[in-house]
Amino acid sequence: MERSGAAGPPPGPDESGFPAHHAGRCGGLAELDAELVRCRACPRLVEWREETAAHPRAAFRGQEYWARPVPGFGPPDAALAVVGLAPAAHGGNRTGRMFTGDASGDFLFAALHRAGLASRPTATHRGDGLELYGVRVTAPVHCAPPQNRPTPAERRTCRPWLSAEMALLAPGLRAVVALGAVGWQAVLPVLGEAGWPIPRPRPAFGHGAWLTLPATGQRRELQVLGSYHPSQRNTFTGRLTFDMLVELLTRAAGLAGLGPSPD
Template sequence: MTEPHEAAPEAAHLAGLDAAVSRCHACPRLVAWREEAGRTRRRSFADEEYWARPVPGFGPDDASLLLVGLAPAAHGGNRTGRMFTGDRSGDVLVAALHAVGLASQPTSERLDDGLRLHGVRFTAPVHCAPPDNRPTPAERDTCRPWLVRELQLLRPTLRAVVALGAFGWQALFPALAAAGWTVPRPRPAFGHGARVVLEPAGDGSPLTLFGCYHVSQQNTFTGRLTPAMLRGVLAEAWQAASPRS
């Protein structure tokens, strides 16, 4: 079995990286959980065939804005095979992206629904659905080479990143450092609306990192994260990511 730290650096482009991610079996607990979810299924999806594999990133290979979540949902991305697709978190996020002009449609229901992202890519620090939405630190670290390589491949065009939640925020810093940006010390604290500019270590462009509450049901149902709050962060991040005239 090829480990992520061996396979990820070999990916010459994002399509190759995505294909390699989807074949990963590095974390036994996550492999067992994602496959069990695909076998037992939620009642409302009982007739559907689950993806039940690692879920790669999604979006154009020249994206200037990257959205980083936590991990695929057991009956969302783990079912459909696409990040933020087929669950309420995806509904909220894609509706907001469409409202600010960054998605071709306001819904994200299935792999073949025609959704296109404009200058934006989705990814996560952990590519398999974890039990209780809680990856272990070891699972996060095992998966990190995929994120590092994704950042490296996006580096020519990437200008801004939105971390959706504290987990993504914390997981990003070692990956960003490995991908060629200078991380401040002490590391900046997560918060909704947080904004940090990371300078390149060597050649390249600065990167602006934004914090945003995760689009989980816990946050959106309680009003901790409203559609207006989400649109505000996305619009600000897109402004930072947009090419200067």
């Protein structure tokens, strides 16, 4: 649904303008997350997340799926942000927590734990007691897309949530890890919107890519690192090994002031 005039009530959750109108008006991450989970702005994603919940995999039969947008996870004063792509249909869409309940999340949280950034190596559901230390895990798309492929229009519609999240984290943010080329491509313009100067042309993605965004009058210097996404396609083929991800997260933690400074 589109709103034709500028006057009138603000866009509702099922309107495409809902994220753009509401995200930037949130005064904190708790408010942002509460608004985000109400969003129904992308009809295809709403239909898919609810259809998946109605037809769970046999292993999850009897479980109640979250089947809503999945907010970021981690403390509001995080110095390090980890940015992926989108929740998995039977992962975050089921558990209600980003990167929780699927193979990619198992790989990521085990690596975060090894790097000293998580209280435990496994993430199973929202109430499992897992804590992140100085890290916020999020994504540029907050609903599970069919075939793990959001459309360009869906990415644009969802982008204000990530933009607002980075702006709210900005005062204490010191490093960002982008998982995969899509995460890298999504987070750089969002960081530009949050106040950091982004070089042109934008640096190419690669595992170990490292970009320093200079401090401004309002923002501290920010380190941006790229990592291959912990998808099964990458981890099963050895393109991304556990040690590779631990090493990169440990380096990012040091740059963020959460551990020993990197060499």
